[in-house]
Amino acid sequence: MPRPSQNILSTSAIARAALALVEEKGDFTIPGIARALKVNPSSLYHHLPGGRLEIIHRMREELYARIDVGALRDVTRSPEDRLRAWMGDVRAALATAPGVVIVLVSSPVQDALTLAIYEALFEILRDIGIPVDRRMAFAAMIDAVVLGSAVDAGSPVPLWQADPAENPELHAAAARDDDESRASTAFALAIDVTVAAVQAAAVSRRG
Structure with a gap:
């Protein structure tokens, strides 16, 4: 069976990408996350329709999960x-x-x-x-x-x-x-x- 043409997205993957961008650049943008994950920005909104604020919520959850x-x-x-x-x-x-x-x-x-x-x-x-x-x-x-x-x-x-x-x-x-x-x-x-x-x-x- 052929592999999917795009990465399988999840809210956790988006949060981790945002965290990595912040550590590298001091902040994140939705286009920047999309580039890092090799997806269209619209795909991010499909998973996190609240945009930047919701991504920050998921970043907190990713950090505090343990x-x-x-x-x-x-x-x-x-x-x-x-x-x-x-x-x-x-x-x-x-x-x-x-x-x-x-x-x-x-x-x-x-x-x-x-x-x-x-x-x-x-x-x-x-x-x-x-x-x-x-x-x-x-x-x-x-x-x-x-x-x-x-x-x-x-x-x-x-x-x-x-x-x-x-x-x-x-x-x-x-x-x-x-x-x-x-x-x-x-x-x-x-x-x-x-x-x-x-x-x-x-x-x-x-x-």
């Missing part, structure tokens, strides 16, 4: 443990394509998977004891830490090119610790600081 949302919502675990896991899981997902962060934050979140992941975060904040009128601010702060660390995961090693005469303190620190572990060590510290800040703001535990 996150175990059930584990993040498991109330037999302490909320602090779930917060640490949430931050680690989301950062790990985004760090596979750090260049995509700017594209993702430029569009509203509507896909079911990402909403479920963030529902888990708000449940964690509730269970730690953050008042409802402060949860959005804390969630945005946590998001900033995670998104920033995911972008940092794509930075070169070493990062700091400091002159010892002009920047002696930075040079001394970079000479010791500006290596492959810098980003992950910084993120582990950020998790500790974030959990401590959330605990300090808690007013009660849910019974």
Whole structure:
């Protein structure tokens, strides 16, 4: 039986192509995805009629597919443990394509998977004891830490090119610790600081 003349498209294939374009060029276009997949742009609209916005939704789903949302919502675990896991899981997902962060934050979140992941975060904040009128601010702060660390995961090693005469303190620190572990060590510290800040703001535990 002859092979089909065109690639078999799927929403996942389109999302992966978009992710690859963002990592290479900083953004994607529908004609660019079509060229990468060797199909007509109209074929993309057949699979994702919402165009660019729907492709971004599918990109999020592609990145977050391995996150175990059930584990993040498991109330037999302490909320602090779930917060640490949430931050680690989301950062790990985004760090596979750090260049995509700017594209993702430029569009509203509507896909079911990402909403479920963030529902888990708000449940964690509730269970730690953050008042409802402060949860959005804390969630945005946590998001900033995670998104920033995911972008940092794509930075070169070493990062700091400091002159010892002009920047002696930075040079001394970079000479010791500006290596492959810098980003992950910084993120582990950020998790500790974030959990401590959330605990300090808690007013009660849910019974």
